[in-house]
Amino acid sequence: MMRLELVKRPQHSVLFSAISPLIALVLTMIAGAIMFSILGKSPIDALYYYFIDPLRETWSLHELAIKAAPLILIAVGLSVCFLSNNWNIGAEGQFIAGAIAGSILPVVFPDFQNWLVLPLMLAMGLAGGAAYAAVPAFLKARFNTNEILTSLMLVYVAQLFLDWIVRGPWRDPGGMNFPETRDFHVFAVLPELMPSAGRANWGIVFAVLAAVILWFVLRKTRKGFEIRVLGQSPRAGRFAGFSSSRMVMMAFLISGGLAGLAGISEVAGAIGQLQPSISPGYGFTAIIVAFLGRLNPLGIVAAGFVLALSYLGGEAAQISLGLSDKAARAFQGMLLFFVLGCDTLIHYRIRLAGRAVRGGEAARNA
Amino acid sequence: MLESVLITIATAATPLLIAAIGELVVERSGVLNLGVEGMMVMGAVTGFGVAITTGSPWLGVFAAILVGAAFALLFGFLTLSLVTNQVATGLALTLLGLGVSGMIGEAFIGLPGVKMAPLVIPVLSDLPVIGRFLFAQAPLFYISILLVIGVSYFLFSTRAGLTLRSVGDNHDSAHALGIRVIAVRYAAVVFGGACAGLAGAYLSLVYTPQWIENMTAGRGWIALALVVFASWRPWRVLAGAYLFGAVSIGQLHAQVIGVSVPSQFLSALPYLATIAVLVLISRNRRLTMVNTPACLGRPFVPAR
Numbered sequence: 263m264m265r266l267e268l269v270k271r272p273q274h275s276v277l278f279s280a281i282s283p284l285i286a287l288v289l290t291m292i293a294g295a296i297m298f299s300i301l302g303k304s305p306i307d308a309l310y311y312y313f314i315d316p317l318r319e320t321w322s323l324h325e326l327a328i329k330a331a332p333l334i335l336i337a338v339g340l341s342v343c344f345l346s347n348n349w350n351i352g353a354e355g356q357f358i359a360g361a362i363a364g365s366i367l368p369v370v371f372p373d374f375q376n377w378l379v380l381p382l383m384l385a386m387g388l389a390g391g392a393a394y395a396a397v398p399a400f401l402k403a404r405f406n407t408n409e410i411l412t413s414l415m416l417v418y419v420a421q422l423f424l425d426w427i428v429r430g431p432w433r434d435p436g437g438m439n440f441p442e443t444r445d446f447h448v449f450a451v452l453p454e455l456m457p458s459a460g461r462a463n464w465g466i467v468f469a470v471l472a473a474v475i476l477w478f479v480l481r482k483t484r485k486g487f488e489i490r491v492l493g494q495s496p497r498a499g500r501f502a503g504f505s506s507s508r509m510v511m512m513a514f515l516i517s518g519g520l521a522g523l524a525g526i527s528e529v530a531g532a533i534g535q536l537q538p539s540i541s542p543g544y545g546f547t548a549i550i551v552a553f554l555g556r557l558n559p560l561g562i563v564a565a566g567f568v569l570a571l572s573y574l575g576g577e578a579a580q581i582s583l584g585l586s587d588k589a590a591r592a593f594q595g596m597l598l599f600f601v602l603g604c605d606t607l608i609h610y611r612i613r614l615a616g617r618a619v620r621g622g623e624a625a626r627n628a
Numbered sequence: 629m630l631e632s633v634l635i636t637i638a639t640a641a642t643p644l645l646i647a648a649i650g651e652l653v654v655e656r657s658g659v660l661n662l663g664v665e666g667m668m669v670m671g672a673v674t675g676f677g678v679a680i681t682t683g684s685p686w687l688g689v690f691a692a693i694l695v696g697a698a699f700a701l702l703f704g705f706l707t708l709s710l711v712t713n714q715v716a717t718g719l720a721l722t723l724l725g726l727g728v729s730g731m732i733g734e735a736f737i738g739l740p741g742v743k744m745a746p747l748v749i750p751v752l753s754d755l756p757v758i759g760r761f762l763f764a765q766a767p768l769f770y771i772s773i774l775l776v777i778g779v780s781y782f783l784f785s786t787r788a789g790l791t792l793r794s795v796g797d798n799h800d801s802a803h804a805l806g807i808r809v810i811a812v813r814y815a816a817v818v819f820g821g822a823c824a825g826l827a828g829a830y831l832s833l834v835y836t837p838q839w840i841e842n843m844t845a846g847r848g849w850i851a852l853a854l855v856v857f858a859s860w861r862p863w864r865v866l867a868g869a870y871l872f873g874a875v876s877i878g879q880l881h882a883q884v885i886g887v888s889v890p891s892q893f894l895s896a897l898p899y900l901a902t903i904a905v906l907v908l909i910s911r912n913r914r915l916t917m918v919n920t921p922a923c924l925g926r927p928f929v930p931a932r
Binding site: 266268270344349351401405406407408410411412414415416418419422423425426430546547549550553586588589590591592593594595596598599602603605606610612 | 666709713715723728852892895900903907929
């Protein structure tokens with residue numbers, strides 16, 4: 263009988279650090295092709311609509327940027343959390359909290375119209391997301407409560423709250439009873455970058471900026487070192503005088519703030535009003551983006567575009583091949599599996615060992 | 629009145645109980661599988677699909693258990709054989725389960741399901757108040773109670789249970805004693821997946837015999853919270869599941885009666901209650917320290 267055996271590498275493999283996400287992508291495509299064949303579609307057509315078709319036209323590239331922006335913003339923040347060993351998986355809720363907080367101005371004070379509105383909205387979105395993330399962070403730092411479960415529970419709470427507010431107090435009085443707020447006025451809309459070419463707005467600029475800044479902080483500053491030390495060895499971090507409860511707060515505030523910024527950018531940009539559902543699961547997909555980007559902010563930018571492509575490709579394949587748009591979600595889940603599996607190659611050599619080999623070793627050791 | 633309330637609480641509590649008791653065994657072996665939600669939703673869609681195709685709810689249950697176990701095996705392969713991060717892999721399992729079940733289930737939306745008939749035990753079910761609550765339930769209800777008894781006995785009264793707990797508390801010592809740590813963990817993980825699948829089948833065959841996308845609605849996560857709440861003890865999982873069942877049924881009744889609170893706020897109650905309970909339990913640091921399996925979530929690579 264053959265079995266897998268892991269042999270720890272003396273040093274982590276530079277080669278596999280670079281190519282493991284690519285191997286994972288290739289494996290996902292192979293698995294996807296098999297899945298599509300089972301569904302009775304030509305795998306080549308399906309992969310074409312998923313990964314090539316959305317890249318062929320300019321307007322479609324703009325849509326790609328619209329989808330990538332929230333994914334990158336959220337994932338960059340999550341990388342700080344995951345590197346410091348804080349498991350914030352409630353980014354979807356913080357995204358919604360930011361969207362609601364940022365929408366207060368255009369919805370409740372629609373007559374307040376000048377150039378100050380948009381910067382204030384973005385700041386309030388950031389603050390709203392950060393405040394919502396502060397809840398699980400505080401509970402973890404103060405009471406040692408499991409942040410995975412609390413942050414996730416708050417996602418459901420945020421979704422229900424959003425549902426209530428757009429059907430209740432914030433419903434557009436002139437909106438034919440549709441569950442949505444009034445349209446944002448012109449000062450409250452995130453401007454498009456190149457209106458003649460497509461819909462992409464400033465969200466993608468925020469996302470790339472956030473990635474570059476956090477890349478610098480993580481790689482080049484003492485704070486970044488602290489984050490990584492506390493993540494890899496909390497004990498060593500304590501000896502160095504780093505406070506892990508302050509780190510919990512910081513990591514959650516950064517990732518919650520960025521998720522909130524993503525939320526308000528989405529409603530002020532692509533959507534233009536609040537609706538009962540404002541995210542196709544960006545907060546969860548961003549977890550995949552963070553790992554595919556190997557928790558490196560610059561890698562995350564690239565990974566964000568890959569996952570954005572899977573959303574667009576899902577739509578294209580649905581229109582052209584009649585494939586369920588749910589297939590995209592299955593695809594994304596598979597991708598994370600392969601990414602995590604391939605990351606093993608960075609730290610371990612894998613070999614297949616038969617019983618005979620083990621017996622030989624035992625003899626040698628004896 | 630009391631009788632019918634008790635019965636509805638049991639229907640809300642049973643899926644939580646089944647999923648949580650499985651995860652308890654997994655965590656006792658030192659593995660944290662956050663994929664309960666994904667395995668549960670896969671169980672729900674498989675159970676529903678097989679039951680309406682074959683007409684037999686039992687075949688549905690059986691298939692759901694198999695699919696839950698298969699998903700768990702996938703998780704086991706990654707976390708145990710390839711030592712990937714357990715938290716991230718569990719999340720991957722949940723995302724994959726939600727995606728795949730949505731895809732498979734698209735064909736089932738709106739179809740009438742097959743409801744599992746209750747198993748009425750004669751004479752005993754005629755007892756006042758508790759008769760119908762304890763003795764006229766769906767067969768899976770009895771299985772959930774048997775699971776608690778069985779797991780409790782296994783963990784604390786058998787040698788194999790002791791082995792499993794030792795692997796969860798100190799995998800290095802267990803390994804040194806010649807216990808096959810990885811094999812024990814594989815078994816625990818697969819058992820947990822089978823339970824999650826069964827819990828999913830309960831949802832789509834007993835609780836609401838139909839398929840709705842994401843119909844688990846966070847129950848897998850609440851089951852995970854229940855294990856912490858119960859400080860890894862089977863009988864406390866039972867108590868916790870019925871407490872949560874009572875909260876979710878309470879809010880449903882309040883919505884029906886038409887309490888002047890928005891329905892969304894009432895729907896949020898089970899989630900808020902989960903947070904409150906987690907805080908209350910984890911505040912007591914000593915209690916959690918004593919009961920948490922010491923190797924929970926820690927990877928194990930045998931040194932040679």
